Amino acid sequence: MSALLLRDLVLSIRAGGGFGLGLAFFLIVTVLVPFGVGPQTDLLARIAPGILWIGALLACLLSLDRILALDWEDGTLDLLATAPLPVESIVTVKALAHWITTGLPLVLAAPVLGVLLSLPLPAYQWVVISLALGTPALSVIGTFGAALTVGLKRGGLLMSLLVLPLYVPTLIFGAEVARRGAEGLTVQTPLLLLAGISFGVIALLPFASAAVLRINLR
Amino acid sequence: MSLWEYANPVKFIRTTDKVLPWIWALAGVSLVVGLIWGFFFTPNDFRQGSTVKIIYIHVPSALMAINAWLMMLVASLIWIVRRHHVSALAARAAAPVGAVMTVIALATGAFWGQPMWGTWWAWDPRLTSFLILFLFYLGYMALWSAIENDDTAADLTSILCLVGSVFAILSRYAVNFWNQGLHQGATLSLDKEENISDVFWFPLLVCIAGFVLLFIALVFLRTQTEIRARRTRALLAREGQA
Numbered sequence: 256m257s258a259l260l261l262r263d264l265v266l267s268i269r270a271g272g273g274f275g276l277g278l279a280f281f282l283i284v285t286v287l288v289p290f291g292v293g294p295q296t297d298l299l300a301r302i303a304p305g306i307l308w309i310g311a312l313l314a315c316l317l318s319l320d321r322i323l324a325l326d327w328e329d330g331t332l333d334l335l336a337t338a339p340l341p342v343e344s345i346v347t348v349k350a351l352a353h354w355i356t357t358g359l360p361l362v363l364a365a366p367v368l369g370v371l372l373s374l375p376l377p378a379y380q381w382v383v384i385s386l387a388l389g390t391p392a393l394s395v396i397g398t399f400g401a402a403l404t405v406g407l408k409r410g411g412l413l414m415s416l417l418v419l420p421l422y423v424p425t426l427i428f429g430a431e432v433a434r435r436g437a438e439g440l441t442v443q444t445p446l447l448l449l450a451g452i453s454f455g456v457i458a459l460l461p462f463a464s465a466a467v468l469r470i471n472l473r
Numbered sequence: 474m475s476l477w478e479y480a481n482p483v484k485f486i487r488t489t490d491k492v493l494p495w496i497w498a499l500a501g502v503s504l505v506v507g508l509i510w511g512f513f514f515t516p517n518d519f520r521q522g523s524t525v526k527i528i529y530i531h532v533p534s535a536l537m538a539i540n541a542w543l544m545m546l547v548a549s550l551i552w553i554v555r556r557h558h559v560s561a562l563a564a565r566a567a568a569p570v571g572a573v574m575t576v577i578a579l580a581t582g583a584f585w586g587q588p589m590w591g592t593w594w595a596w597d598p599r600l601t602s603f604l605i606l607f608l609f610y611l612g613y614m615a616l617w618s619a620i621e622n623d624d625t626a627a628d629l630t631s632i633l634c635l636v637g638s639v640f641a642i643l644s645r646y647a648v649n650f651w652n653q654g655l656h657q658g659a660t661l662s663l664d665k666e667e668n669i670s671d672v673f674w675f676p677l678l679v680c681i682a683g684f685v686l687l688f689i690a691l692v693f694l695r696t697q698t699e700i701r702a703r704r705t706r707a708l709l710a711r712e713g714q715a
Contacts, residue, residue: 399636403616403629413612413619417633420608421640424647431650448650452643463636470628 256340256348263352267321277314277357278364284310285368296373303372304433307382310368311361312393312422316415318357319397322349323405323468332405336472342465350391350398350461358390374437381436385449389429392453395460396421402468424452480557482700489693496693500686507679515672527585529677533684535578538606541571541688545613546638549631559696561627562703564634565617566695570688572610579603598648605644609637623703 288306289299326332335345365386366379374382400418404410428449435442479485511529548564551557582600583593594600616633620626 403633404619406625407619410619413615416608416615417612420605420612420644421636423605424640424643427644427647427650445650448647460636463632467629467632470625470632473625 256344259335259340259345259348260352263349264355267352267356277318278360280317281310281314281361281364282368284313285371289372300373300375300437303369303374304378304382304437305430306372307365307368307374308386308389308426308430308433311358311365311386311390312426314361315357315390315393315397316418316422318353319401319414319418320404320411322353322398322401324401324410327405332468333472336469342468343461346398346402346464346468347395347461350395350464353398354391354394358386358394362386362390377439378433378437381442382433385429385432385436385446388446388449388453389425392425392456393422395456395464396425399460399464399467402464402471405468406471425449425456428452477555477557480555480559482559482704485559486697486700489697493690493693496686496690500683500690502683503679503686504683507676507683511673511676511680515676524585524588525673527581528673529680531578531581531585532677533681534574534581535603536681537684537688538571538574538578538603540685541567541574542606542609542634542638542641544692545571545634549634552627552631553635558627559700561631562699563692563696564631565627566699567688567692568610568614568617570691570695572607572614574684574688575603575607575610579607598645601648602641602645605648606641609641613637 285306288302288310292298292302323332326335336342362383365382366374369379369382397418400414400421403417404414407413428445431445432442432449435445479488508529512526515526517523517525545564545567548560548567552561552564579600582603586595587593613630613633617626617630620629
């Protein structure tokens, strides 16, 4: 398992276009928003937590097809499936690798981009905490979407259509934590619910992803 | 004689062929009776005026939009557990019907909301979760049509249906938390003291029965079509080989 994780990490760092791309996309989205809504500081400060969350979500979404598609094309996935490793752990490791290469950098970059959006001071910690709690769920749900569409030639658009509705609960609670943090309200309830969704998804969804992947590898 | 006999496509088509005209007729009669009764022979609400009558389309279609997904869920489970093709095809057949019901519910809700709430759309929990349900229907249908192998498509869509159900329920409660809504509570419930007045209640019941029957008829018809289309494809493939 750790060998597979290491392989995925090394591949995504050395093979171009994986590691930094999600981060760059996150930056572009956050920079584009002020162009779209105008540079008024108070407006930006109000919508900043939501923008950061949506930017992170889109950056996650765009990198999903790299989780399984490349391994599918060159046949690695077939070999992995015949290996003694259960398919459930393969998809879990894939999701973990995706989180380390995409989710974690997003969490770390969010405060820096928050400056650009004049995010209010108390919100910084809550944006980071909510993203740190929420992005693993995004990775795991995304792996399910990637496993569903792995055999399709033009699965990218279809995958967005399938995955985005599944992202709704995570997005609602994550953005709610960040928004309440920005306004100085108590964040306990949405934070607990976000954590609940995250852990529930991590615990259960790999089984669905593995089932789907087995069907696709048949 | 068990229910599973209808997993045989021939038997399914033979039986539904016999039943279908009756269901169509009953659906037509109850829809016509219910809608005419509701539209022309019920009083206007003293606050809502004549707009209250949109309830005769809005409530049954919203009810069917949710129940169609439930039916797909059951059919998907049957496909996963017992692998009856008719069941998978019935789930596929129900999806567009359910999607249309969702659109009808959303549209009639907007027409009612415009004069009553002063807005076509509000980010209210019920409205939002219906919109999300519609997105689920779209994704489900898109996945069905994207995959060429029939069995793979049936497997993948049924798992999507299971996972989607969990997330649809989650979203339902998430948006509830996110925004307290404009939409009134349930109009119909069996255990509540204060319910909708009987004058509106009876034609509404007839309309709901009509929508349920219409849904059943459409799903039967579409399932038959799917079975026949698949049979035609199989025949063509055999001809091509010979």
